Amino acid sequence: FSGVLALDVLLALLDLQDELAATTAWAAGRNVTLQDVCYAPLNPGEPGVGDCAVSSVTQYFQNNRSRLELNATQQHGKEQGTADWHDHLIYCV
Numbered sequence: 001f002s003g004v005l006a007l008d009v010l011l012a013l014l015d016l017q018d019e020l021a022a023t024t025a026w027a028a029g030r031n032v033t034l035q036d037v038c039y040a041p042l043n044p045g046e047p048g049v050g051d052c053a054v055s056s057v058t059q060y061f062q063n064n065r066s067r068l069e070l071n072a073t074q075q076h077g078k079e080q081g082t083a084d085w086h087d088h089l090i091y092c093v
Contacts, residue, residue, distance in 0.1 A: 001086055005057070007068075010085070014058050014065055021049045060092045061085065 003009075024031045040047030054063070061067040072083045 060089055
């Protein structure tokens with residue numbers, strides 16, 4: 001994995017998504033937030049930031065830094081290895 005699928009890029013993307021989710025703008029005489037304009041099919045009445053549908057590779061990790069950085073030890077017989085975000089992404093796609 002390289003380029004946009006590098007851990008440092010994915011972590012920066014998570015930071016950017018968090019920053020954008022917290023952004024507000026003044027429009028029509030009031031503060032407008034992501035919840036006011038996002039597509040939230042599972043909670044269209046009163047969406048929270050977590051309800052907004054966001055298409056991003058970080059969704060494979062539930063947009064969660066801890067899950068992205070998680071490493072798990074695996075053992076098969078005498079062979080032992082470590083699974084990380086690479087393995088999780090390959091498994092998902």
